[in-house]
């Protein structure tokens with residue numbers, strides 16, 4: 520058992536291990552995406568299509584992976600992105616994420632659907648640590664959440680804007696996971712078949728959603744509270760709404776879920792500090808382009824005036840290096856780290872991030888580069904497949 524855990528290293532290793540440990544409905548919730556899941560696959564496939572040229576005869580003996588983004592310096596060009604329900608996959612997963620991110624010198628963003636409340640962070644937020652927000656129909660309640668986030672010491676707010684409505688994730692529909700407020704018989708049987716998960720889950724019973732704990736009418740269990748919050752997300756949130764948000768939140772504002780250069784310009788004009796090129800891991804609009812193929816045109820549109828982060832299909836350090844050469848300041852991990860935590864907790868996340876760090880370092884050296892700035896300098900130009908050309912020509 521211990522030996523098998525020691526062998527877990529890559530995102531795919533942890534995905535397989537999480538599949539064994541988790542009830543099917545949770546594995547599918549993490550792994551699944553909208554429609555035929557084409558965009559989810561496309562995100563990863565697009566990285567595989569990009570070739571970078573290794574360079575020889577360069578002195579790469581003195582290297583650093585330090586990266587500057589979100590107004591601070593970090594040890595790696597990486598961040599843990601917002602994953603709703605993370606704490607349902609393993610007791611304490613959100614605490615493990617915070618501690619491990621800090622240990623690796625990288626920031627993380629807690630989800631609007633986190634089980635932790637902003638004021639219950641296991642360690643005080645550090646510069647660049649963020650809380651993610653969905654703008655709700657009730658702007659008073661939205662403002663009250665922002666006040667809690669600011670009072671808890673977060674300097675950065677992520678607002679997710681690719682969820683005007685919720686994507687149709689067919690695995691979740693089949694498993695009965697959409698907007699449920701209590702598990703049905705099939706779900707209970709699924710849970711009983713995964714006793715390791717179930718015993719661990721008993722430790723956090725009854726599960727709660729931190730931000731909604733004291734809301735009247737939101738229900739008393741995590742599932743009820745999550746269904747309530749999901750129903751409150753405002754589909755009328757637009758550019759004017761973003762102006763309102765910019766005026767209301769005094770800290771750093773990051774807009775997550777941008778795929779088009781015009782939307783990137785809108786973020787710039789609204790005074791956002793950074794954006795995340797993201798298609799929500801293919802969980803929203805199936806048919807959207809891979810994020811890495813949308814990146815060059817967006818980086819060009821904002822021309823360094825605001826920060827550019829990217830997520831979607833990041834499974835290896837080499838993917839991060841490719842994103843940096845194409846104009847990203849850093850990348851967010853999604854499923855890769857959710858699976859590591861679900862499969863093996865803190866030890867799993869430490870192993871995954873250690874391997875990411877080694878891969879980023881090795882790739883940088885073999886490309887004849889010595890730093891993130893060096894990677895972004897423009898002469899590590901990748902060979903891009905045809906789908907990229909239309910956005911660059």
Ligand code: FNR
Nearest residue numbers: 549600601602603630679799800831832833853854
């Ligand atoms: C997400 N994502 C997400 N995004 C967000 O802004 N708020 C959220 O609450 C969540 N919740 C969430 C749950 C799960 C299970 C997954 C897999 C994803 C999207 C996430 O932040 C990120 O954009 C994608 O996961 C990136 O794609 P990859 O790396 O997972 O392919």
